[in-house]
Amino acid sequence: ELKVEQNPLFLSMQEGKNYTIYCNYSTTSDRLYWYRQDPGKSLESLFVLLSNGAVKQEGRLMASLDTKARLSTLHITAAVHDLSATYFCAVDARRNSGNTPLVFGKGTRLSVIA
């Protein structure tokens, strides 16, 4: 059974600082996703990582994937208050049926403080 673990689960960081969120998964998977969720809202897609060594950047966020280590990181550079949200990583869970739902980590609740 595919398991996805994120850490930390809670993160309070000062504006302007850097930090990394980690996502480990237990079995081989084709894709890894990062999503952002604001309170009371649905999920906003941030990144889709497809291959070993993939690195994607958008603004102050950068995501990377190491498929051999089954590890993805989401790096936050010079945090600003607007980045406060819950961040989820998720992995394709390919089934024998061919369907591929996502298995989610527990999420990292990020709070950026002045």
Added chain:
Amino acid sequence: GAVVSQHPSWVICKSGTSVKIECRSLDFQATTMFWYRQFPKQSLMLMATSNEGSKATYEQGVEKDKFLINHASLTLSTLTVTSAHPEDSSFYICSARALAGRQETQYFGPGTRLLVL
């Protein structure tokens, strides 16, 4: 990009009533949609996979007779919570796969917040 809509966005109902939630893919066809449930301050948990023209596949522990799923067309899946009880209060989110440029990704609907009194 691909858009997935849900209706209603929120619903309050009395215990024992049934509630239907619609999930639509607005600009693409989705042979498969997924239904997730999210309790407060928790992650998303897959409830079932909705397949157009065939029966849904339910995850372990999800009662298929309580959570009825119908995928009547390539753009619509419905989830009916039958005889809802307060413990069914949750945030229900559907998703569907679509191509974003050359890349396939999974798009999520805006969610339906259900409160059962």
